Amino acid sequence: MNRSASSTTDVVDKQSHPMSDLLRMDRMPHIWCSGCGLGTTLTCFIMAVRESGIDEKKIAVVSGIGCSGRVAGYINLDSFHTTHGRAIPFATGLALANPELRVVVYSGDGDLVAIGGNHFIHAARRNMDILVICVNNFNYGMTGGQAGPTTPVSARATTAPYGNYEYPFNIPYLSIASGATYVARWTALHMRRLKNSIAEALPKKGFRVIEIICPCPTAFARRNRLGTGLDLMKYYHDNSIIKHGADPREADIGMTGKIIVGKFLDIERPTFRDFLVENVWPKIGRK
């Protein structure tokens, strides 16, 4: 399904995909570029879905707009492709109306923490029952490589031709500060660990965030002379430091330097629904 994935995993066959029932094969080929990491992340996601044993009918995927937002269109689950930045509030309504559903928001950094940033922090504050998979490729890829909320300082983008002069968000730090209960970061290289992390987070409750550092060879890498998708994978290999429980304040990502990955947080606190059920409903005699 995805060329960069096929070089790093043995589950992909050139003719058919062993988990094609979880993909909308009638929508292939997908629109993602050669060397893009999104296909890899999607492979990890569907492997995790299968591995989790959760009734697939009861998993819904909500996306916003952008390259990552197209995941909703390829996955063969109930899937909603909403407007730019609004996947989380749409997912909020879906999750509250139908508590049987496991609701996953699968979208990009620009969608989730720029235009959708307010929704992101408030859903985290409420501890809404949503698993957010945030694919971070450091720029707006679909529209040709504009600077975004995660673009490292000094990186070039079509809207930062002299180099980016804004500080980027550190997504694990933002998530934890806002109230998320499960926070992890992996790169598209860490397929097994990423899949395990998704499978671990999927059945949990509360607001969970998994950030995936992802190569964008067409826009971000080309403009910053970072090479091909494979070169970026090599970069992740050489520069990722797996450090569970790391201080998220140390997890900034620059144009050079190390990328701290791993599980930053895994705690429990009452979710929006828990709070209602335990504290509000008894007051009005509701069970």
Added chain:
Amino acid sequence: MAGTTSSRKEVRFTGFGGQGMVVMGYILGRAATVYDGNNATMTQSYGPEARGGASSTQVIVSPEKIFYPYVIECDILVGMSQEGYEKHRHNIKPDGILLIDEDLVVTAPDEKTKRIYKIPATRFAEELGRKIVANIVMLGFFSAFADFVSEESLRKAVRDSVPKGTIDLNLKAFDKGRAYAEQIREGSALSSQG
């Protein structure tokens, strides 16, 4: 503008925020609709002035459908503050009634309204132990002059509209105002106040 039909009655309660002008309007409207089976429209002034400053509530009562929802000319103006009285005193029908709290409102020397009735509503409320029921004292007083709403309905609506633990106190306040009005009507010493 042409006058309103006689079956349509227009009331304005005016005072300052916190005196319960809106509650008075609500009780009248509820009595007129839910218990008397008439129609009523209550509107109130909103905005910063509704939080401490002047407060005014209008109620239209009619056995017929009410279209225009606001006071055109008052049948009864209830004044519980000088400011409210002065703002609205020129908007009373020639045969309209002015009801005031005599400790809070001094009528103007050129006041044209003939039918003026005064009650120390706030003082009575203080005597009952709670200044906050002054509006209900006034409502009891009002009930004696408002022939378009039944006293019994007003009492029922008072019951529905005040905090549970204060029903008796509020009904007592209502009765106090009502009794005082009847005293005036019977031509007692206070009848010359008009």
Added chain:
Amino acid sequence: MAEDRRVLTGEHFMSGDHACAEGGLAAGCSFFAGYPITPSTEIAERMSERLPEVGGMFIQMEDELGSMNAILGAAWGGWKSMTCTSGPGFSLMMENLGLGIVLETPTVLVNIQRGGPSTGLPTLPGQADMMQARWGSHGDYEIIALAPNSPQEIFDLTVRAFNLAEEFRTPVLVMSDECVGHMTEKVVIPPKDELEITPRRYTKKKPGEYLPFDFGEDEIPEMVTAGDGYRIHITGLTHDRRGYPVINAEAQDWMVRHLINKILKNKHRIIQLEEINLSDAEVVLVSYGISSRVAHRAMDLAREDGIKAGMLRLITVWPFCDEKIRELAERVKAFVTVEMNMGQVALEVERCACGKAGTYLVPHAGGEVHNPDDIYQVIKEAAK
């Protein structure tokens, strides 16, 4: 759970905002997402108290963008949902009103109109969002908008808005105003079994057979709920019957025509008008919402003076009653549109009158209702 608390059968003395919330509850609303904004806040307050009592869910969102999306999500989660707003909040909801239209999602959006533009008059009335209701989200579409003129009617029309939303699988607007929202009047809520409630039109097709945007002659697709095993894909992109994105002019033509036809082909089931004194009318007032009650007084004044004035009250404002205006234009002298704006629905009246009858407007920038005398003066002018 106390489903019997859902319909507060009986006679109430109730504000328009509260009656709106009760209408939603009576119609089966189980989910409300909103952001406080005057003068619609009392709807949210009432819902925050009442929804938990009836097994529903209330959430105060971080903004109106979130509110509009949350009610769409809840609708696909299987619940009837609504939001309310005013002024700038309505502008923020426009983006995802469009999403609701394109996803063909049944939901209800109430606008208690205040004076604008911008922050404008938070506590005072306006009716200047009528064209925004019609055209406010980008792109071509048709919308359903109802305009109640009393607390009783906002109850009735909120119920109807839910019914129309389900019947046509689309968001429906209740375009009220500060006067009606904050006015308190008698509201009669009928017994539950006397309320006509349209259930969601769920498909009987099996997974694999069902297409989320397939429809028959009436152009109305059937609905499913996430989690029922249909594995639907729903997108705000231009899409085909399967819901799959198709980015070309042909698909666009098919989808946009469908969204428009769905409403226009079914206009007769949507448009509701009140005709007052029209049989002999020479001057027809066209009005809606609170303005219609003020216009009614002006009509009475005109009749007292021997002018044959009548009124066409728009209970449904959108889709517009083109045919009715055309028919009247053949036999009346003039139309006088009374609305609390500088001329919005008046443009529609002018369009449909086609020069066959005079068209007058009594403009008002908002902040208070018209003076009935001002309306009367225009009626006199129109009757000449």
